[in-house]
Amino acid sequence: MTLQTLDTGFFKLDGGAMFGVVPKVLWQHLNPADEQNRCTWAMRCLLYEQDSRLLLVDTGIGTKQSNKFFGHYDLHGTASLTDSIHRAGYSENEITDVLLTHLHFDHVGGAVLRLGDQLSPAFPNATYWVHPAHWQWAVNPNPREKASFLPENILPLQESGQLQFLTQKPFPFSDIEFRYVDGHTEKMALPLFHIKGRTIAYMADLIPSSAHVPLPYVMSYDVRPLLTMDEKTSLLKQAAQENWLLLFEHDPIIEAATVEMTDKGVRIGQQGKLAEFL
Ligand SMILES: [Zn+2]
Numbered sequence: 205m206t207l208q209t210l211d212t213g214f215f216k217l218d219g220g221a222m223f224g225v226v227p228k229v230l231w232q233h234l235n236p237a238d239e240q241n242r243c244t245w246a247m248r249c250l251l252y253e254q255d256s257r258l259l260l261v262d263t264g265i266g267t268k269q270s271n272k273f274f275g276h277y278d279l280h281g282t283a284s285l286t287d288s289i290h291r292a293g294y295s296e297n298e299i300t301d302v303l304l305t306h307l308h309f310d311h312v313g314g315a316v317l318r319l320g321d322q323l324s325p326a327f328p329n330a331t332y333w334v335h336p337a338h339w340q341w342a343v344n345p346n347p348r349e350k351a352s353f354l355p356e357n358i359l360p361l362q363e364s365g366q367l368q369f370l371t372q373k374p375f376p377f378s379d380i381e382f383r384y385v386d387g388h389t390e391k392m393a394l395p396l397f398h399i400k401g402r403t404i405a406y407m408a409d410l411i412p413s414s415a416h417v418p419l420p421y422v423m424s425y426d427v428r429p430l431l432t433m434d435e436k437t438s439l440l441k442q443a444a445q446e447n448w449l450l451l452f453e454h455d456p457i458i459e460a461a462t463v464e465m466t467d468k469g470v471r472i473g474q475q476g477k478l479a480e481f482l
Contacts, residue, residue: 207397207404208292209451209459209478210249211283212264215310216242221424222412234415235456242278245413245454247310249285250406251292252397254377257300260289260327261395261406262453266313268323268356277310285314285326299327301376304334305408306392307342308352311453316360323360332361334393336369341390348427349389383439385410387432388425396448399482403448404460410435413455414472417463440470449481 219241223231228241235243250261264285265277289296304312317326325332345353361367370382370393383394388409397404409425410432411417419436422429443450444465451460460481462473474481 207250207252207399207478207482210251210260210285210288210292211281212247212249212285212288212314213279213281213283214244214246214456215265215277215279216244217277219243223415224420224422224424224426224429226421231415231421235413244280244456246452246456248451248453248455248459249288249314250395250451251289251294252377252380254379257376258294258298259301259303259377259380260299260330261303262305262311262408263302263314263326265310266316266326266357268316268318269309269313269354296327297329299330302327302330302332303393303395304332305394305406305453306338306389307334307358308349308389308409309354309357311408312357313354316357318356323356325361325364325366330366331368332366333368333370333375334361335384335391336372338389338391338393339367339369346427352425385432385435385439387428387430387435388423389427403443403446404451404478404481405439405443405448406451406453408453410439411450411452413452414458414461414475415455417450417461417470417472419469441465444470449478451478 219237237243247264252259316323342353379398381396384391395406422432426432440463444463449460458475460478461475463470464473
């Protein structure tokens with residue numbers, strides 16, 4: 205039974221969009237912006253082995269978009285999803301399950317490969333898991349999120365027959381439970397790993413980085429920001445009380461942290477690499 209993070213490289217997103225109503229004078233020292241006001245973010249996935257199954261959580265931005273598209277996001281860094289899987293000692297063929305927290309392109313891009321003019325799942329032996337209500341939301345996108353739901357990342361999963369819906373079939377990992385949240389997008393799935401008596405929670409885009417722990421730090425991308433604040437409040441309260449470890453998908457530096465209640469509200473406690481906590 206092992207849980208590890210997988211680096212898939214960095215990208216850039218507009219700092220104003222990432223920090224919502226929080227002014228730049230407050231966020232600029234947390235994640236300095238470039239001359240185009242873009243900040244650097246990680247796309248950090250997880251790999252979890254339990255008994256004979258191997259689970260990948262999220263897949264990064266992938267490789268199949270155009271240079272123009274990738275240029276908007278200034279992909280950089282030397283890591284890639286496939287390299288990180290190999291470095292962890294596995295091959296793509298050994299992945300039995302892929303959990304997609306949601307279907308925005310920076311989470312699902314690596315799930316599908318383009319070979320010539322063919323699109324096919326990058327993990328040929330895996331079952332791909334998505335919440336059914338999120339699937340419906342993504343394949344009939346609203347105008348606000350439409351640019352984030354790219355059909356070439358999504359539709360080949362269903363066409364391959366490898367798609368399975370969370371809540372409709374038992375998820376085959378007994379140590380994982382789910383929290384579903386609706387503020388960032390409809391029914392985003394947050395996996396909670398119960399390992400050695402501790403809860404380790406992958407925060408996906410509910411709390412994308414350690415800078416987003418304080419309550420007002422909510423992304424402008426969220427479709428229901430007030431709901432995100434409610435969801436953060438209840439999750440962070442429980443995380444502080446039960447000493448959870450939170451994993452940040454997009455934090456460029458900090459992989460994992462505990463949180464604690466302070467006079468100013470919830471704040472980061474201990475922080476470091478996931479492996480330092482296990
Ligand atoms: Zn997202």
